[in-house]
Amino acid sequence: MCKIKIIVLRYGHRPSRDKRVSTHLALVARAFGAHEAWFDTKDESLERRIAQVNEAFGGSFAVKTGVDLMSAIKEAKKEGFCVVHLTMYGIPLPQLIEEIRGKSKLLVLVGGPKVPRYFYEVADYNVSITNQPHSEVAALAVFLDWLYEGDEFNFKFEGGRIEIEPCVRGKKIRVLR
């Protein structure tokens, strides 16, 4: 499906307050071609929700929660991951995307207003999806859409139970098994 290995790493997940935003973030990571999403706080209910989506719609996207982010980042750097931090303070995506497309492994840090200073320092690229405040969910989607040049519309997720059949009006769901 995609040549680049991509792990999304979400800082500051609070299971009670962030339930919907974190679910959206994980689902965006999955739909737009990341392979894994890691969250700092343990959250079995988030893991279950994503497992249910895989079971229904296919693919092997993985969610890990309760991850020690600092160690994970260090480990990934050792393994040759390029670290991209999405932040409204960074350099606009159009100036960096060509360089980033040349990498084979990406660790994409997604935070929010309160990310530690360390994220800015450890990142190989601090990338802004416009310099306006908006949403980490949107930033991740636009980043991955640009990275894959729209190829997410062609992705296949194998092994699911159902599949949406695009239609002009209404809903068509194909049952596969």
Place this chain on the structure above:
Amino acid sequence: MCKIKIIVLRYGHRPSRDKRVSTHLALVARAFGAHEAWFDTKDESLERRIAQVNEAFGGSFAVKTGVDLMSAIKEAKKEGFCVVHLTMYGIPLPQLIEEIRGKSKLLVLVGGPKVPRYFYEVADYNVSITNQPHSEVAALAVFLDWLYEGDEFNFKFEGGRIEIEPCVRGKKIRVLR
């Protein structure tokens, strides 16, 4: 800033449960070049949050809450708005984007799993941003990014108090007044 007049219309906003997702949605609409976002349920706190962003970062993006969506859609259709409904069940964006770019006024309906059947019927285009489940916030961002062909990175928001200066590492905020 943009030739097409765009209003985003959000169905099913619940102020307590959806606070963050609806704020993200409004901020994405603003940052990616929509002119207004309308929500069905009255929510003064959401209106205030967006007004604060305008005050700080500029522009004249407008939020209306407590809007009767059905009447608003009918009125907009009379005024010549083309109605685009973002839904995972629709026709993939790449097949429709050229046609949609030719319109002068767009009403973009954003719902969720429980939108009324009426949305599918009233829409001139039911558009999917992939046929995988993910996030209405991401769907709106990718839709507007494609519509403007990435021009959101060049948008200027006039009259703000501060402005982000893109930088390689850390945060630079320029105070304008």
